[in-house]
Amino acid sequence: MxxxxxxxxxxxxxxxxxxxxxxxxxxxxxxxxxSNFSGGDADRNSLIGFHVxxxxxxxxxxxxxxxxxxxxxxxxxxxxxxxxxKVDYLAIPIMAKYYLAKDFSLEVGPQFSFLVNDKGExxxxxLPDEDTDxxxxxxxxxxxxxxxxxxxxxxxxxxxxxxxxxxxxxxIKNSVVQVSLGYKF
Numbered sequence: 001m002x003x004x005x006x007x008x009x010x011x012x013x014x015x016x017x018x019x020x021x022x023x024x025x026x027x028x029x030x031x032x033x034x035s036n037f038s039g040g041d042a043d044r045n046s047l048i049g050f051h052v053x054x055x056x057x058x059x060x061x062x063x064x065x066x067x068x069x070x071x072x073x074x075x076x077x078x079x080x081x082x083x084x085x086k087v088d089y090l091a092i093p094i095m096a097k098y099y100l101a102k103d104f105s106l107e108v109g110p111q112f113s114f115l116v117n118d119k120g121e122x123x124x125x126x127l128p129d130e131d132t133d134x135x136x137x138x139x140x141x142x143x144x145x146x147x148x149x150x151x152x153x154x155x156x157x158x159x160x161x162x163x164x165x166x167x168x169x170x171x172i173k174n175s176v177v178q179v180s181l182g183y184k185f
Contacts, residue, residue: 025057029156029182035075037085038162040170047084049074051178057097065105067095073113075176084121087134087166087174089113093142103148111160113138132167138174139164156180 033049053071060066069092076086095109118134144158158180162173 023059025184027055027182027184029053029055029180031178031180033073033075033176033178035077035174035176037077037166037172038175039172045078047076047078049076055182063099065097067097069093069095075174082123084123085132086119086121087115087132088117089138090116095142097146105146107142107144107146107158109142111140111142113140134166135164137164138162138166140174152184154182154184156182
């Protein structure tokens with residue numbers, strides 16, 4: 001796992017050497033998460049959460065750029081109207097952006113997430129909240145669209161599907177739809 005992180009960091013640093021530092025943009029974004037767990041046969045409902053964090057956009061050519069992000073993301077699921085499982089992550093998506101038109105981009109890339117907090121909240125019960133024993137690292141893949149409203153404001157819609165498991169019995173993975181509004185400084 002450490003090898004993957006080292007390769008990602010070295011690749012990002014190598015690509016940054018090819019771009020002019022004046023062209024790199026920094027910004028912040030926040031938005032809505034609609035999350036659920038996939039896998040297993042339990043009856044689950046989506047959970048509404050949020051994400052907030054920082055982005056940078058590194059142009060590599062006129063139509064292609066790299067957008068690393070650092071996000072705090074609340075995800076989870078509601079299981080059988082009994083318990084809400086909330087998992088909070090520090091997420092690091094690394095998005096490759098291809099501009100299909102001047103302000104409209106297609107985005108794809110991996111996401112590495114590190115568990116910050118996890119708890120199960122029982123619905124309509126006096127039972128105390130409890131740890132879920134979720135995996136401390138989550139790896140996912142993202143695909144989405146972005147649109148620059150003007151030179152500073154942008155919107156994004158993204159789907160994150162889990163590659164690694166959140167829980168092992170049954171194999172449960174994250175599934176998250178994100179809608180974001182952001183501002184580039």
